[in-house]
Amino acid sequence: MSRWRDLVLLVLVLEALPASAQSRFGFGRAPTQGEIAAWDIDVRPDGHGVRAGRGTVTHGQEIYDTRCATCHGTFGESNAYMVIAGGVRAEDLKSGRAAGLRSPDVMRTLGNKLNYATTLWDYINRAMPWTEPQSLSVDEVYAVTAYVLYLNEIVPAGFELTNENLLTLKMPNRDGLTRQHGMGSVAAKPDVQGSSCMHDCGPEPKITSQMPAFALNDHGNLRAQFRPIGPLATIDSAQRETRPVQGATHAGGDGSAREILARHACMSCHGFDRALIGPAFKDIALRYRERGDAANYLMEKIRKGGAGAWGPVPMPGQTTIKEDEVITVVQWIISGPRDGQ
């Protein structure tokens, strides 16, 4: 009888075993060498994944000026995106700590934050240029990395970055990152704990900051952002607004020129009335709309990009924008664009 019971128990235990404890499922297949080579692109500070190659600051500048400066600025000052140069002091290279980060007045940049150059190489290689990731060759990635390091005064103008000196190069903030905190494991203790006091806790609260009245409508009319039924009403913040409404946005694919411009990130370089990295749409309209071939000219410019018409910073060709979208945008430009239309 006890043998029968043991047998029943054994069957129950086997049934209850988690799948991972059983033999393999045998799903999936071995990857090909080509698949691994194409996907396994990560580079670690210890040299894991580093590719053989080299590139000079000079070559890097040529690539940067044509492929990167559009977004990051000629000197890495980056009007639109994270500042990639500056904030580094000569003594930081010796100390291994970007001392400026102690001060709230010093801008946080790639140069004074990053601890290893390998990470810069890895990121340019996997994700840049933003609109055409993984389009640079290995040597081009070395060259652009070298130029960004040069912009931060970490390497001299005559420098050549190679797969060997990439690993020994010392970044200004190499010792500025710490893992001494409680957020690395569930078992560790949080660094800040609240109080469990229930009654007569602390002094009378004082309001130290409140929503400025002039900013109440900056996210659009709040009444349009809450369900109109329920136990509580909503403030009609548009009634408090004394300035032109900007409005919070939510996604919409209505095919309008504005929507197409937003979807293709055109507005990161072109303003309506104001030149940003590229010319203002209003100025483009003024210059070209009397031209007989304005539509064809502008469509070609959007598709192929170019430089020199407005300044030295080139516009990359827009390859993902569809034919009918180009037409909509060009008609909108020629008709004289205004903000909000």
Added chain:
Amino acid sequence: MGRLPLVRGRIVAAPENHLTTVQIDAARSARRAVLAGAAALMAAPVARAQAPADPEPVPPWTRGLGAPVATNGYGGPSPFEANVQRRQSPGLTRTGQSSVSFTPLQSLFGIVTPSGVHFERHHSGMPEVDPAQHKLLVHGLVERARMFSMNDLMRFPSVSRFHFIECGANSGMEWSNVAVPTVQYTHGMLACSEFTGVLLSTLLGEVGIDKQRAKYILAEGADGSALTRTIPLEFALDDVLVVYGQNGEMLRPENGYPLRLLVPGVQGISNVKWLRRIEVGDQPWNTREESLHYIDLMPDGTHRQYTWIQEVKSVITAPSGGQVLLDRGYYEITGLAWSGRGRIARVDVCTDGGRNWKAARLQQPVLTKCLTRFRADWRWDGAPALLQSRAVDERGSVQPTLAQLRAVRGTRSIHHNNGIKTWRVGADGEVSNVQVA
């Protein structure tokens, strides 16, 4: 229920069936036309200027035939719910492709975030991934690297679990002064779903990890940013999921269709979307998203790195910023609590800015690393009030005040702001975003 004395310009409730939404809009635009050019700073009462419409005891939808079944094959909210939208915070980012949209927490019930309003964070835009071509490579310090198709992955034993995802930068705009008006923008990089997929431990068992050397994994996305994050093996073998299902359907494209990583309790960035590769390694990768971004600046100029865990936190979603209490009397104070370290043990609420607290009711079930809905009863006496909630998790961690956080971390760390949130109720019933000390 005592009605407040009428104050000029104060919002008052309209009588039942007083005006339809369409009529309210018409009244509002009519008033705008009248007030155009005037310094119309006062809050005009809703619809009070209009004559009451005749009440219609039998509404039109009772006196006719409705639409047939399958009018909309995948359904959608009522057109009257159009205000409930993911929204961007103007000026926060320069492009929509590297940006964030916020969950409308003020309009949601319970703990589940409808998939259509789950907050978004893209780094190189939202790709359209063909599931028939999508694959997951698992390799590195393993006995046999494997390439899995979606068919392969969906054939493994599956699990469904409720978990929250919170961006590490949620409430980041609150580290300094008050700058945004509603809970959508203060706490809306937060969502909670039922996720379905295969345990990562199952896949790692399938490929056979090198138990002597393996310490971390790298997860990589298939989008243009090929986003990468390091995850400790301790997490990977515990409760990390490789997810394809969300709230009963496939993942939405915004949330990683067809495959994402789900690292319960860990900051949003680690829950890599459009997951295409997992590499097993012996040390962390120091990727861009863990050495240049998603690091937390301390007052001494150091940055904390690999701050994975989202600490215990809560927020009142009603009454919250932008709302108005129309009458004195009963209100339900309700909100959400969560912890990256486990279950919520209790939530206290107060109406006096932190002086006197009482325990809130927790909606069951209370799940680990999951949103918990809390509720408390309140009778508003018409006096100004400061509403707060304070969560405690099962490991005994107590949600700190913003002042306690700042005393240790300063105001520049961007991420991991789990401070107690304060909403001020004015004598006029308006609820606004404030900070107290």
